[in-house]
Amino acid sequence: MLPEIDIQKLAMESRQRLIEEFTDTYANLRERVKRVPEAEARKISEGLSCPLEVAMVAYLINMDGIIGLRSAVDLFTTELGRRASVAEDVPNLPGNVMEFALSEGRWISHLYGRFSRQLELQGRSLANLEDVIDSKNMEVEKALSIIAERTKLAETIISPILEEWIKEHPKSISVDALTAFGQAITKWNRATLNGKFKQVLRRNQAHFRLIRESLIGVTDSFTIDASLARLDALIDELGQPLERLPLRAVAHFLIHLIPRPISGRGDRSPFVDVGVSSTRGNKAEPDLVSPFDFLERDVKLARRRKGDERAEYLSEQIGRVIRVLKYQGNDLTACVEKCLNEIKGRFKLEDVPLDNVISSAKVQISEAPLSERDTLTIKIVHDFVDAHIYEEDSMH
Template sequence: MLLEPDIEKLAIESRQKLVQEFADKYANLRERVKRVPEADAQRISEQLCCPSEIAMIAYLINMDGIMGVKQAVRLLSEELQRRAIVGDSIPNLPGNIMEFALTEGRWVSHIYGSFVRQLEIHVRGLANLEEGIEGPAVEVEKALSIIAARTKMSETIIAPVADEWQKEHPKATSKDALMFFGQAITKWNISTLNGKFLQIQRRTQALFRVLRESLLTASDSFTMDAAINRIDMLIEELGRSFEEMTLRAVSHLLLHIAPRQATGRGDRSPYVSVGVTSTRGNKAEPDLASPFDFLERDVKLAKRRLGIEREEYLKHKIARVLRVLKYQEHTHVESVEKCLTEIVDRLEIDGSQLEKIIEDFKVTIANAQEAERDNLSVVTILSFVTSNVYGADSV
């Protein structure tokens, strides 16, 4: 079991790391926003009816491959609206809106990016511990291990971040934190979250009651009594309304809804599984193995979309493919050439201009700064697909 001093020490370390990461992220966004193409920002602003400052930050978040422009604009706009509702409106001046967009964009970028990835990594180990919990017949050692793992993740990883988020968001309630973090962790929309949170609340309490029953069978000791008392307090906190819930309880709920990878063992605990994972469900579709399989699929799926929605979708998907190729140690030119060649071959389109496009791209890349090359690669592939696959349907 983790003792309170250990929990506090780890939480402080998490806060310190967050402060440094946020300082770097803020400086990065402030510097890069100066180079956002005005035409792109204006187009996003007009199509999504948002201030140009928010459009610029949404553009950068999209370029980082974190989410699409539309989702980024929605999240930033929702917080702008929330502040107006609670009486803490942002003055409608370019400087104030830009400062808001930078600070809130930093949160969106962090939570939907590194925070969620870190949580996914930590949850893998917890999922193995949680498998097979059936009723009160849980070994004491296993119960203690689960409690310790959950406490460490909830109260030293999630809670410090949620606490800082609440401090930086005027008059934000625990429910606001649940909704903001919950969307990032589960990828569910607001209505789905609202519908599931009551069920998740009850399941989390039920899980801790099962673990508590297991501890009652152990011999009396100060450590065991302290663990039981702590669980009793947590169960009580989890029973409060979402608006009045403590951040500790919020962090445990958020951990509970974090998707677990299916192990295939067939002994998943009913106390933990709340339907947050999904499979392909025996769909009649080919297996997707290489990055080009995914690229082909996404180019075809994008036909269902139009305008900026299609562009956002493809930019996000193309960027993911390029990141995989980069990880495989391909250069920018090699990656673009492979992608374009595969598109031509798989979709059976005219590739007569391919050689010229690649040669022009080599010149462009050679004259570009390193920070701009990823975006140039995405734009080159997107432009080719838009012109040669969608044609007149690209507007």
């Protein structure tokens, strides 16, 4: 098990990395928010009933592919509501609201971006250890490895970020942090997450008790004694009401929410899986970086849907990619050309000629009313996918 001094050192390094990242993210958002189309922002503000400044930052978060527009606005408005409920209202002045939106935007971008990806990746090594747990016979070395891995993940990576979140969110308590971090990790809505809290807490305690049993009876070992003391303390802390959970317990609790790949093994611990499946297809896939990575993923995901549901889903995802490309400086005809070329290459459509399709698209877009061009662009890409990927699927 890691010595306490090493835990503190690693936690300090994590905190420093977070501060550096937030400095960059804040500067990035502040600079880019100046270029958000005012008409788009006002449309979002009116449609989702949120302050204009929140709409502008939510627009950027959506453009970055972090989370959807409505989800981003919901997170902002929920935090505004929480602050109002504890008499820490954000003054209703443009400058104050923009400062709130930029600061909270850093957290949304981090929690739903790098943080959740990092936890899922690091959670895999923990899952490999815990998937072989046998409630009747667990080796002492295995138990110690699990404790060490959980301690490192919870107390050197998650805890420092939790502490910073609490500092930056006035009068917040542990259940607020649990909800904010838990939603980012699981992608569950607030009601679902809140409904599972007690179940996950019980499983977490049961999991620690199971590990503890494998260490009982081993004598003359400082490491064993220290591990037992840590487990006893955590089991006790996890028994506290949600509102008073110590941050260390919150960090260990969040580990229990990390999506677990379904291995198909018969020897998985019943104390680990809480019904959260992997969000990455149970594969060690590369991170999604470019808008075309997301487009490829969404075209594949849309295969699971049928009829109008598929068309609506795919059109929404294509629209998001088009917005990102426009923000990068591409006109609509360039957006079509890039999307179709990427789709052709990624789905191995070597026999599908694009010249005529792209030429026709240019004519259609140029002749369409300005207000209809975005919708037409989405339709052109959608129809291409429908004709050359889904139609091909139906023939097999």
